[in-house]
Amino acid sequence: MAEHVRIKAIYPPGHVRAPYYLRGKTGVIERDLGNFANPEQLAYRHKADPKPLYRVRFTMAEVWGDNAENPADTIDAEVYDHWLERV
Amino acid sequence: MPHDHHDHDNLSPSGHPFRPDNDEPLTYWQTMEIALREILVEKGHLAQADITAQIDAMDARNPSHGAAVVARAWVDPDFKAQLLADASTASRDMGFDIGPMHLVAVANTDTIHNLIVCTLCSCYPRNLLGLPPDWYKTRAYRSRAVSEPRAVLREFGLNLPDTTTLRVHDSTADMRYIVLPARPAGTDDLSQGELAELVTRDSMIGVGLPRQP
Amino acid sequence: MSDTDGRRWHDMGGMPAGPIPMEGHDFALWEKRVDALMVLCGNKGFLSVDGLRRALEDMGEDTFEKYSYYERWIASINQNLIEAGLYTLEELGTRMAEVQARGPTYGEANNG
Numbered sequence: 001m002a003e004h005v006r007i008k009a010i011y012p013p014g015h016v017r018a019p020y021y022l023r024g025k026t027g028v029i030e031r032d033l034g035n036f037a038n039p040e041q042l043a044y045r046h047k048a049d050p051k052p053l054y055r056v057r058f059t060m061a062e063v064w065g066d067n068a069e070n071p072a073d074t075i076d077a078e079v080y081d082h083w084l085e086r087v
Numbered sequence: 088m089p090h091d092h093h094d095h096d097n098l099s100p101s102g103h104p105f106r107p108d109n110d111e112p113l114t115y116w117q118t119m120e121i122a123l124r125e126i127l128v129e130k131g132h133l134a135q136a137d138i139t140a141q142i143d144a145m146d147a148r149n150p151s152h153g154a155a156v157v158a159r160a161w162v163d164p165d166f167k168a169q170l171l172a173d174a175s176t177a178s179r180d181m182g183f184d185i186g187p188m189h190l191v192a193v194a195n196t197d198t199i200h201n202l203i204v205c206t207l208c209s210c211y212p213r214n215l216l217g218l219p220p221d222w223y224k225t226r227a228y229r230s231r232a233v234s235e236p237r238a239v240l241r242e243f244g245l246n247l248p249d250t251t252t253l254r255v256h257d258s259t260a261d262m263r264y265i266v267l268p269a270r271p272a273g274t275d276d277l278s279q280g281e282l283a284e285l286v287t288r289d290s291m292i293g294v295g296l297p298r299q300p
Numbered sequence: 301m302s303d304t305d306g307r308r309w310h311d312m313g314g315m316p317a318g319p320i321p322m323e324g325h326d327f328a329l330w331e332k333r334v335d336a337l338m339v340l341c342g343n344k345g346f347l348s349v350d351g352l353r354r355a356l357e358d359m360g361e362d363t364f365e366k367y368s369y370y371e372r373w374i375a376s377i378n379q380n381l382i383e384a385g386l387y388t389l390e391e392l393g394t395r396m397a398e399v400q401a402r403g404p405t406y407g408e409a410n411n412g
Contacts, residue, residue, distance in 0.1 A: 073254070132386060204313075
C-alpha cells in the first residue's frame with residue numbers, strides 16, 4: 001500500500017532542502033532511507049537531530065498540471081519527515 | 088608553461104579543453120585560496136600532504152569507475168541485485184573508495200528511463216564518477232530537468248519515445264544517484280571489459296545511452 | 301513596496317531557462333585545491349556541506365551570475381571557517397596582502 005504524503009506548503013527563509021516546486025504537492029513514499037542529521041541545523045553550526053528521510057515520488061501531472069510534458073513521467077526527491085504531512 | 092588555449096583538438100584526458108591556470112593574472116579569489124590554505128597548514132589544522140593526497144584521490148575518480156560497476160551488473164545478475172539494493176556497498180566491494188557517499192542506482196529498462204539532477208545545488212556521485220561536467224551545474228540544467236526533461240534530453244540528442252516512462256531523480260538531500268543503463272543489443276559476445284568501454288558518463292547521468300558496439 | 305513568494309534564488313527547479321550550455325572546462329589546480337579544502341575541512345568537522353551551501357545561498361543570485369563555481373566555493377569556505385573561529389579576518393587580510401605581493405600570477409604567488 002503506497003503511503004501518500006504532501007510536502008508542507010510553508011516558506012521559511014534560510015537553508016532548507018525541500019524544493020519550492022514540490023511544496024504543497026502530493027506524492028507516494030518510494031522508500032524509507034533511514035535517519036539523517038537535519039541539514040537545517042547543520043547549516044547553522046548547530047547540533048543536528050536525526051530526522052527520518054524518505055524518497056517521495058510525484059507524477060509530472062501532480063507537479064506541473066496541464067504543463068506537464070508527459071503526465072505519467074515522475075519526479076523522485078528526498079524529503080525529510082518534518083516536511084511531510086500524511087494525506 | 089603556457090597551454091595552447093586555441094587548439095581545440097588538444098583536449099585533456101577528461102575530454103575538456105585545457106584551461107588557463109598558473110600563467111593567468113592572480114585573482115582575489117585565488118589569493119584567498121592560497122592565504123586560507125597557508126593559514127590552515129601553519130596553524131596545524133591541515134597538512135599540505137593531505138591536500139595533495141585529496142587532489143590525487145579526486146583526480147583518480149572518473150567515469151570509468153562507474154562504467155566498471157555498470158558492466159559488471161550487465162553480466163552478473165547477483166551483483167546487479169546487490170547494486171540496486173545498496174549501490175554504496177556494491178561499489179566498495181569492487182574496490183572503489185567512494186568515501187561516505189550514499190549511492191542509489193536506478194535501472195533503465197525497455198519501458199523506463201532515469202535522469203539525475205540536483206535542482207538545489209550540484210549534488211553528483213562525485214566519489215565514484217569524479218567531478219561533474221560543467222553543464223550539470225548550470226541554471227539551465229538545474230531548472231529545466233524537472234519541468235521539461237524530455238526537451239532537455241532532446242538537446243543531448245536523445246529522443247525518448249512516448250511509451251517510455253521517464254523518472255527524474257532530484258538529489259535533494261543525502262543520496263547520490265547513478266543510472267544503470269540498459270545493456271545495448273548485440274553485445275552478447277563482449278567481455279565485461281569491452282562492455283565497460285560502451286558506458287559513457289552521460290549514460291550514467293541519464294542524458295545519454297551507452298555506445299553501440 | 302515589494303513582496304516575495306518565499307522562493308529563494310538557488311531553488312530553481314522548474315524556472316524558465318535557456319538551452320543547456322554544453323561547453324566544459326578542465327579544472328585548474330587552484331580549483332582542485334578549493335575542492336580539496338572543502339572535503340578536508342568537512343572531514344575535520346570545521347564546516348559541513350550544509351554550512352557550505354547555506355553561505356553560498358546567502359551570497360545571493362548576483363554572485364551566482366558573476367563568479368565562477370570555485371570562486372563562490374572559496375568565499376563560502378572562508379565564511380564558514382571564520383564562523384568556526386579557525387582564524388580571524390585580520391589574519392586572512394594580512395596574509396592575502398602578502399600573497400599578492402609575491403607576484404602577478406597564481407604560480408608565482410603560490411610559491412611563498
